Amino acid sequence: MTHSGQSELAAANHKAVRELVTLERLREFFTPQSIAMVGASENSGWATALVGAAATMGFTGRIVPVHPRVDTAFGRKVIRSLRDLDEPVDTTFILVGQGAVESVLDDMAAAGIRNGVVVTAGYREMGAPGRAAEESMVAKAAAHGILLLGPNCLGFFNVHSKSPAYGVPIAPPLIPGPVGVALQSGALALIAQTIAKSQGVGLSLVATMGNEPMIDITDAIDYMVEDENTKVICLFLEEVTDRATFARAAQRADAAGKPIVALKVGATELGQAAAMAHTGSATGNDAVADAAFRQLNIIRVKGMEEMFATAGVLAYNTFPKGRVGRRLGVVTGSGGGCDIISDSADPEGLEIPEFTQKSVDAIIPLLPDFANVRNPLDVTGFAMASRSGETLNAMDKTLDIVIEDPNIDLVLYAGINAPPTAPLPDNPLAQGFEPRLAWVAERMKTARIPVVPISMMAVDQGAWGMEKLLQHGIYVAPGLNGSVAAVGRALRWLDARGSLNLTPEVPAATRQVTEKGAWSEMRSRQLLEEAGVPIVPGELVNSADEAAAAATRLGFPVVLKIQSEQITHKSDIGGVALRLNNEADVRTAFEKVYAAGKAVQGAVIDGVLVAPMRSGGLELLVGITKDPTFGPVMAVGMGGVWVEIMQDTSLRVLPVDAAEVKKAFNELKAAPLLKGARGSLPVDLDALAAAVTKLGDVAVSLGDSLGALEVNPLWVNGSQIEALDVLVITE
């Protein structure tokens, strides 16, 4: 098969697969009630794990081992082929060697089976020959109307439907719950399940994606958006293959009010290299992914532990639609704990204001004399013990006062310390634990403001306590700094909910481009002028006389710049003259600049550009390039050292509107300079955003031809805005 033939097959496959994948099919796929393990003997670790997982999950459906040379396995009769089934199973778990997979697909079709998980590896991840085998397999599956997860995956398990199509042991207990997980890494599934369990986060679905030629990670997202058991979607991402489908899935999640929490690897060059080796596919530029994720309101995390802490806070607590204020009330039993929370709150943009005097007055009688009644509040150890016969302790009563404090938008409540084992009958404190939990759960659901239970330490919940917490639907966020960070992430997600600013598809090109490579400055200026981007006036001249005349028309001081498509770094060759204050200087400079251009071998000189020299104001930079995954992406920043040394830029995936451009400028560390620091005029941000939005639109209008479009500097003086230098590169 030729390379182009393979690409045609891939394209045909893609089309066929997309027609096959419907929400209905996904729902069917992820909730099987009977499973055939093809290639399973008791020597297979995967099959052994599946059978064990089924027992752990309480799966009551059929598990049928299929093997050509084995009679019994796992206490079950082994059939020789899927064709021997009396009635079709819901899915197959395929463990056979690569050479046998396609015949298994034929058997499935003959047996009326529509779904399969391919554990078998050696496909796309191994390079070209594997890629061909993968396309061939997919073509056959699609032709049969069969939907596959994998190859090169470890399957999935659905906790609510109790479906164990999964080749990794599950250590009990497996907690059903609202958090779904899809992973572009098989081995991390075990880690994900273990961390979720340790934190008391219940799971809905855990899916390992494998090579994704049929069901891909956006399909898994789509399924979880529709799945009523899933409230928060966790992703481990090594690659985002397609902007449009990914963005659409993210939009549907946001519209459904289901946060996506993603651990996207490839944050550094090292990370990218590792990702490339381990998935066989390139990982896009990470800063671009960062920008795209923010525009899609996807919460990005750096570790698996914080992924589940963030998901737990979002899934188990009650938040209103829309923005929640940043004023925390903090109720703990430790002054040192208060200190750590305070230190952690500031970087998250969270405040810890004073309580009202009314709250303070109401709390004082509840606590011992030596308690210092202020926010953050240490109720002291005494207030954590319930009085005999009372369900609530003084800390609980304090919580109720803080909930009603008008200075407070959200309460962090460190009042739940679940005993690891069932309390002894003679322990009144521990005996009161369950009624207190019921009370806290009620507060979490109905209080005026969100009440978020947190733990002072990130350690495992004990079995007994966790069971009780889960019965009441309570998640205790782990650790002081960890839980504050998780709350910060949750609030930022709430802020952005419903205002996604990344369109799934880049609009089609509206300009025909025939040039390739760097454009001349005059041609670049023309492009921007046509689009209505403000640009410094300029005239192309070809003699010292013309230069002097143009300078007089434009007004002194002026700059001269050599114009040649072959000369991209004009300054380096002496092709630029600055601060020319009179005609004589302009004439001399023209000769010098022109000669410098002529001296460059092979350069065709179009002339010399004369333009007014601007001073004062600020010099900004707007650069637009093309990311392999997300397409056109714009960086804005202050020019000069701000970009070169401080790397102080904001990125946005295009197209964006003026409001988003303003946000991008306001994110800069140098943003105070825009407000008129150090005596310069405050920048007219509306005018700036309008101009930069047009620049973005121009870049988008070039479609796939866009290589780069850079304005450096973009000069701004109050509401005066001019592109002083422009470079366009097309491909």
Added chain:
Amino acid sequence: MTHSGQSELAAANHKAVRELVTLERLREFFTPQSIAMVGASENSGWATALVGAAATMGFTGRIVPVHPRVDTAFGRKVIRSLRDLDEPVDTTFILVGQGAVESVLDDMAAAGIRNGVVVTAGYREMGAPGRAAEESMVAKAAAHGILLLGPNCLGFFNVHSKSPAYGVPIAPPLIPGPVGVALQSGALALIAQTIAKSQGVGLSLVATMGNEPMIDITDAIDYMVEDENTKVICLFLEEVTDRATFARAAQRADAAGKPIVALKVGATELGQAAAMAHTGSATGNDAVADAAFRQLNIIRVKGMEEMFATAGVLAYNTFPKGRVGRRLGVVTGSGGGCDIISDSADPEGLEIPEFTQKSVDAIIPLLPDFANVRNPLDVTGFAMASRSGETLNAMDKTLDIVIEDPNIDLVLYAGINAPPTAPLPDNPLAQGFEPRLAWVAERMKTARIPVVPISMMAVDQGAWGMEKLLQHGIYVAPGLNGSVAAVGRALRWLDARGSLNLTPEVPAATRQVTEKGAWSEMRSRQLLEEAGVPIVPGELVNSADEAAAAATRLGFPVVLKIQSEQITHKSDIGGVALRLNNEADVRTAFEKVYAAGKAVQGAVIDGVLVAPMRSGGLELLVGITKDPTFGPVMAVGMGGVWVEIMQDTSLRVLPVDAAEVKKAFNELKAAPLLKGARGSLPVDLDALAAAVTKLGDVAVSLGDSLGALEVNPLWVNGSQIEALDVLVITE
């Protein structure tokens, strides 16, 4: 008692206490083998906890309850007073009301008891009256030769000597080990012990410090430095009261090769406010503490979990003396895990280089065909199973190859997955666990380079596995990103070991200062000139003629600056004229500047300073202020927006030498500008460091009189260095 009287008592107390506190006394204090609980009935939670802690720890010494109105408690006979003891106990645990504490001290003296823990609260933390009661108590204790921990503390427990002078329940198991903890917060002790246990970090001592009028946290450090059972010292700090004793303790720890890991709260304004409320003492400026800690080679962490992860890595692994390279070898069983490690390594300055071809060739035969043999290495799940009859699996054999790879300086080894419970007899894999552990422990001790076991997830070790790990002295650092960060911190500590750069005491003043407030510029210039700090030439003039003559002597262009002690912001009142290119301009400017000065009410005009105007080069800033705890502290940075907008400064507590000043400049984000970015001359760093060191010495020479000393700008052009403007403020 008058306020000054109280201060005298405090000073006398301090002197008496310091004479009492010797290493021998501390050793005796922290290892009691018999304890009297004074004020203990079975209603006391503290006493109940102590008795429980004793049982958990296996304390076999006497516990004697003392109470005036109770006959038996905790199955023990209660005595009425310490005077009724037949023989003295090693320490008392004092729970009585504040009014009775001093008579307990008398009883202790009468009974021959030298040590006590005061749990009783209501002292210094409650303000002035409590402070008086505290000083009175301390005076009595000191007079009796009694050493106290507290008041307002929860005591301590020493795991190796099995001494439970501690009023908080200890949840078993309590793991003996190499990590000591001292906390300026009582409630965090429980949290510390719980987190340590969950991570499998063994403890030596846990001490809660209380108000510290006698034994303070530096004494606890000193004890742990001497204690052979402690290898790493963990601190929770709300305040550092005294630079000298703290720095000396840190120096002794460093000299002994015992890292200090500190969670210092008060990182933000919020944190400082909370710390003030909760300890009754101000917390020093946090950025200064950050600098001081780095100069003292104290590892600073943000959370309790990372405190123990860092301590565990340092305490349980074998590191050579001196710097360890940054080239990691990574051996895991997960490609996704490799990605997360790669992403986490870069911010820590850790590299993951290629293995040598020799290593790759040696590893390939050990792993399945589909494994991708590169660093970071995913050995795949198959390589983690031992073959029947063999102790080591393929992953272990791989480790041995990586240890010998000359490209690698340290190995992260994710090969230890401790089963939570004892493996079943028919599980050969789990049965091989203990021999494998012994092998790994041997590698950790004897390998050419450090081998650091890490876990893929930060979850509790199960009881059985943890016991086995501890038996072999193995600590498995928790979580992928968490363990990489802990290794990064450990390596930075190793780098700095033995090269502390903060002297315990600020040298005494060598200059007598009579001025108070802002000095005139001429007087400030004189101070710097005397000290040999290079300063721009300048002449003080009092007429336009004198100004013109001075300008001609100094060379054009010049600047004029009004000189008056009453005018500190010269520019704001029009008292500065820049870029004067000829005599005429100088004359005009003189009149303008002089008139502007005269117009300021109450200003006595000393004249006008004429100085050459410098251009080109770089404008730096050196500012020195005084921190309440650490004394003189210097900030260096680039001037202008770099300081104002980017807050790009490096801090150093003074005095420092030129090498440390160079380091400070090299830490700036703007450091590339010093190397001659953007066409400017490279800065002569040796000359710069020499000048700035002199500036620091001048500030130090002012002693307590120093208010602030600021040079802004310090102009640098290659090796030309001049202070262009100087401000000195004394108190």
